[in-house]
Amino acid sequence: MKLEVPTPDAPGYYWLASVVTTCGPLLSLRYLGYGADRSADFWFDVSQNQKPLRPPQAIQDRHLSWEKLLDSELQGAVTVPSYLLELKGSAPIDQIKQGMKLLILEEENPLNGWAASVLENVGGRLLLRYDGCDTAVWDFWLFYLSHRVKTLDSPSHTEQTYKPPQVIENLHTLEEWKGILKSSMEEAQKYNSKVLANILQPPVNGRSSEI
DSSP: OOOEEEOOTTTTTTTEEEEEEEETTEEEEEEEOTTOOTTTOOEEEEETTOOOOOOHHHHHHOOTHHHHHHHHHTTTTTOOOOHHHTTTTTGGGGEEEEEEEOEESSSOTEEEEEEEEEEEEEEEEEEEETTTSSSSSOOEEETOOOEEEEEEEEEEETTTOOOOOTGGGSSSSSHHHHHHHHHHHHHHTTHHHHHHHHEEEEEEEOOEEEO
16 A cells, blocks of 8 residues: 655655555555665654544545544554654564563463563564573463463453463462562553554453452
C-alpha cells in the first residue's frame, strides 16, 4: 500500500511512501526511491496530527452513524511511545529487547504461565529463561508469535494462574517465587504493554490469580 506522506524538509509538500508494516496506530513507512533499502524506514503515528476526521460522502451514505464506526475502530488505541517514532530501519519484532519480561504459557496447561526474560531475539526467535533460574539448563526458544507468548500483565484467560513450571519449582520456596513474580511484574510495567500486545498475539481480557 502507498500513501502520501508529508516531506519533513519541505513543509506543504508530500511524497509517496509504502507501508512496510503496522503496529496498532503505528505505520512503518519507506519513501518511494529507496527500493529495498531499509536504512531510512521510519515510524509514523497516524493520530499525531490531531486532524478532524470525516469520511467521504460515499461512506457517510453507507454508514449513517459513521461516528460510532470511527469510535469502534479506535477503541483501545493507545498513544505510541515517542522513542518508537525515532527508530530507523526497525521492524516491530525488533522492539522485543533483551531483558524484557514476558508471560510464557505452559504447553500442556495453557491456563498456567510463568514470567520469563528475553535473552536473545534473532529475527523473532526468542531465547528465553524462566525468572528464578540462574543457569542455562532450562533455556528455550520460542517464536514471538507462538500462542504461548503473552504480555506479562495481560492474562490470556479468566482462570489464568502464575506458577513456575514443575521442573524448576523446587529451586525456591513459595514465598521466594511470589517475590520473583512481583519483581518481574514491576519490571514489565516499565514498557507500554498495549503496544507490546500489538506486536505479540493480543491476549483475551480476563482476571488472573497468582500463586
